[in-house]
Amino acid sequence: xxxxxxxxxxxxxxxxxxxxxxxxxxxxxxxxxxxxxxxxxxxxxxxxxxxxxxxxxxxxxxxxxxxxxxxxxxxxxxxxxxxxxxxxxxxxxxxxxxxxxxxxxxxxxxxxxxxxxxxxxxxxxxxxxxxxxxxxxxxxxxxxxxxxxxxxxxxxxxxxxxxxxxxxxxxxxxxxxxxxxxxxxxxxxxxxxxxxxxxxxxxxxxxxxxxxxxxxxxxxxxxxxxxxxxxxxxx
Numbered sequence: 001x002x003x004x005x006x007x008x009x010x011x012x013x014x015x016x017x018x019x020x021x022x023x024x025x026x027x028x029x030x031x032x033x034x035x036x037x038x039x040x041x042x043x044x045x046x047x048x049x050x051x052x053x054x055x056x057x058x059x060x061x062x063x064x065x066x067x068x069x070x071x072x073x074x075x076x077x078x079x080x081x082x083x084x085x086x087x088x089x090x091x092x093x094x095x096x097x098x099x100x101x102x103x104x105x106x107x108x109x110x111x112x113x114x115x116x117x118x119x120x121x122x123x124x125x126x127x128x129x130x131x132x133x134x135x136x137x138x139x140x141x142x143x144x145x146x147x148x149x150x151x152x153x154x155x156x157x158x159x160x161x162x163x164x165x166x167x168x169x170x171x172x173x174x175x176x177x178x179x180x181x182x183x184x185x186x187x188x189x190x191x192x193x194x195x196x197x198x199x200x201x202x203x204x205x206x207x208x209x210x211x212x213x214x215x216x217x218x219x220x221x222x223x224x225x226x227x228x229x230x231x232x233x234x235x
Contacts, residue, residue, distance in 0.1 A: 006218055011235055019210045023203060027136050032201035036121045039195060040128075047122050047198035059193035060154060067157045074099055090224070094170045097223035101163035101216040108211055109156040118150030122198035136203065151207035152200045154193075158186030159209045163216035165235060170224065180235070183212070 006012060026032045040047070049055045078099045081092040117140050123129040134140050136150065164179030191205035217235065 002222060006221055009217070012214065012217065014234075015210060015213055019206065022206050023136070026201065026203040026206070032203050033126070033133065035202055036127065036195070036198075040121075040198070043196070046128060049196045050122065050198055052197075055193045055197050059190060060197070063157055063190055064154070070161075071102055074102065091171060093224035094167050094220075097220045098163050098167045100223065101166070101219040102160050104219060105156055105160035105163070105212045105215040108215060109151050109153055109208055112151055112211075113148045113153050116150045117146055117148075118204075119144075119147040120149035120199050121195075121201060123147060123149070127198060149200060150204050151211065152191060152194060152204040153208075155187050155191035155200070155205045155208045156212060158188070158190040159183055159205075159212040160215075161186055162209070162212050163219070166216050166220040170220075184209075187212070 026035075043049060074095065078092070078095040081088050081095050085092045118136065119129075119131050119134070119140075121127050123131045124133050125131060126133060131144055160183070162180055162183030164182055165176050168179040169176040187205070187209060191200065191202075191208075194200045195202065195205070213235070
């Protein structure tokens with residue numbers, strides 16, 4: 001019943017429609033290559049920011065470590081709230097849904113990275129590597145080394161937190177768009193950092209955003225459904 005409700009949700013349809021449009025523009029029409037070419041040229045026809053202290057040490061490794069801390073805080077708060085469930089039932093449910101949303105987004109993105117066999121921009125001959133460019137739905141030749149660059153794993157460190165929109169919609173509705181902005185801005189910054197390093201195309205990041213939104217929506221539907229209002233039907 002829940003699966004049927006999720007699949008038939010109009011906001012899910014809108015997200016999928018927008019994703020298909022983005023995919024057609026970026027992968028099929030060549031937007032990914034065009035944008036990456038501009039970035040590559042801007043860096044002097046090399047990925048000069050690949051090991052830069054800002055993109056590598058702070059926005060890559062540092063952001064990942066900060067995410068571990070934030071996730072630990074959410075998990076601890078979830079355990080504490082559920083121990084006091086009789087007193088804080090709604091908060092306990094909302095925190096549990098948030099924890100599941102974050103975990104499912106990270107796991108799903110990591111799983112897809114492991115099985116899709118898609119190369120990074122820095123692997124491609126057009127950007128100083130050795131491999132041909134292969135579209136997302138094209139079959140990758142077996143003689144090429146196995147790659148794990150799709151969808152964007154590091155961007156999920158930011159985009160997974162779009163789940164704060166659903167969490168705050170339940171516990172502090174007036175702050176829900178601040179929660180959404182937190183996830184979107186974090187994912188955008190980390191995604192751009194990886195594009196500057198040559199690690200991902202824009203379509204990789206947009207796929208991660210879609211997966212994060214769908215995971216968040218499903219987990220909050222699973223744990224604690226809130227009344228639908230005109231204003232909240234967009235997500």
